Amino acid sequence: MTPEISVLDLVPVRAGQTSAQAVASSLALVELADRLGVRRYWFAEHHNMPSVASTSPPVLAAAAAMRTERVRLGSGGVMLPNHSPLIVAEQFAALEALAPGRIDLGIGRAPGSDPVITQLLRRSGTTSDVDRFPEHVNDILALASPTGATVRFVSGEEYRVLATPAAGGLPEVWLLGSSDYSAQLAAAQGLPYVFANHFAGEGLERALQLYRSQFRPSEIAAEPRTFITANVIASPTAEEAEERMLPYARMMARLRGNRPMAPLETVEQAAAAETEDHFAAPLIDALRRRWFVGAGAEVRERLAAFAAQHGVDEVMVSLVAGAYDAEPVDAAPGRVQTLEQLFS
Template identity: 55%
Template sequence: MRRRLAPLSTDVTSELALSVLDLAPVRENQTSADAVAASRELARAADRLGYHRYWVAEHHNMPAVAATNPPVLIGVLAAATERIRIGSGGVMLPNHAPLVVAEQFALLEAAFPGRIDLGIGRAPGTDPVTSWALRSGASGDEAVARFAEYVDNVVTLMSPAGAGVSVGGRTHELRATPAPLGQPPVWLLGSSDYSARLAASRGLPYVFAHHFSGSGTHEALELYRSSFVPSQDLAAPRTFLTVNVVVADTHAEAQELALPQLLAMLALRTGGQLLAQRLVESAAEVVVAESHRSLLEAMRGRWVIGDPQTAAAQVRALAATYGVDEVMVHPVAGARRDDPADRAPARERTLDLLAEALGQR
């Protein structure tokens, strides 16, 4: 039987748990090896500072993102840390066979028992051409249409009993791993109401991509909570909030450090050229088109950017607004030209300052 998850309280007067989302960003003076090394050090910092979990995303064929394969990166990060939960935020299930995903995460759970999370999403995580290549030329329409079935398959295949598959008039046993001691909890991720409905109907924990969308969060969480059906794994709705965060010693410095990622998101939203993430000095030289400035400022307004006390107050306010007791921060602080290529000092500093301001260390 799967491990039963305790429901998260919505009493935000209790201790607020902090977690981390990471895309393993690649900046203009880095190699992929540097980016992975920087993420490894960031995970170690999160582990040391008492963060609850550390999730990595799945994105493909993007110049600024090295997180192309969550299970591989999870293995690297779990091996480099001691306590923190490591997981996917998330695996884009239409890109993969359910059995492969189940096998990967069952093996990770065997290697790092009690420390693995499997977050599953429905989006492609890339452009149409790369999606075509990921699926060996097959259309992704069927995989998306069968998403709910594929989620059920992953959960069943990771269970100790496994699945029974009928082939040629016989039923064959199929398991993700021969003798599991436990299995990672499955979370559904989404930026629309589809995954909220599915998670509620299956009694699974759910996370809305507030850090990416910035709108619709209230509606999605209310839909999930109001339609939740308890399962043997989860007695009550369980969710948390994700948000882009930059914390520095001063508000002005935090704004400087936020600009590289703001420009990257602006390019993504407006069909601009996608590049390796700019350094802070390079970003300061960019002139934003007048027609795009309102969008950039709207994004800036949804992020947590500031000095430690201001940022901590914003994080607490977000937790209270959405009724959660866990916030997953996506530390998006940029790097300066003289920063070491294999570290992300401002991202590490963001985690350090926020944890201290919220009394986590």
């Protein structure tokens, strides 16, 4: 298949669904992804959102590793200012031991939540200093390596620190972002890079141009490595795809309109609310123009053209198809259907 398909999963939670049911839906989806030949499957990190159960990428990746055989698994991404670099290095070194050669560590700089939750997450002293983000990325690379890192005290004494006692391999580290800053940092450090196109409104072309033009080869990557992300809904008919788009689009409109958040509506709930509440219409129209929504063949063609336009061989899809009232709460038929349509 050209381009290759990867998946970004936020583990969406819909009305009437428990976190356990949402997680079960995603784990069934990752099993399908493994069978279909998806290149990689990443879990996002978001906090205190009623519609998102993906709070801990390493936990979800570990569960996914036990259910898969070939797909690469990881984070899209770990929001580094929320965590100690040593803890991140240890978690992903453990994942690498669990699924050797299949682990990706995507690292981001954003908090992944609101200011109150950010303060709760960052009660960890200087490790939460956003200005030290480049330093902490380097710390993770060193700590997760087989040789580890060395702490040097004022006295001159050295202390060796290893994320795991006998690493046999490294997770593949990717830098994620939605700004010029992240593109330039990835280029300067010679790291693979992904622009969060599924979330950001503008800036994809500029970010890729900056990354490619400023890239400095490193031991990790000899040349620029990147792919693109996109929100995707593919159904047997364009009409069904449009219906399944509305719940997630309304959630995004509420987020960007700074309105109270709630679990994802069902298709029927979203359609009924839209007839009474038109606040979201302009935002939804803007989102719709950037998303890939339609019948399977049309979406496949558009994704191929999108990848060719930006010179990449991989597209990471965020499967944003909503659910109908009658569909089971422990499954995600719309998301399953989208993935199957992309590989049909």
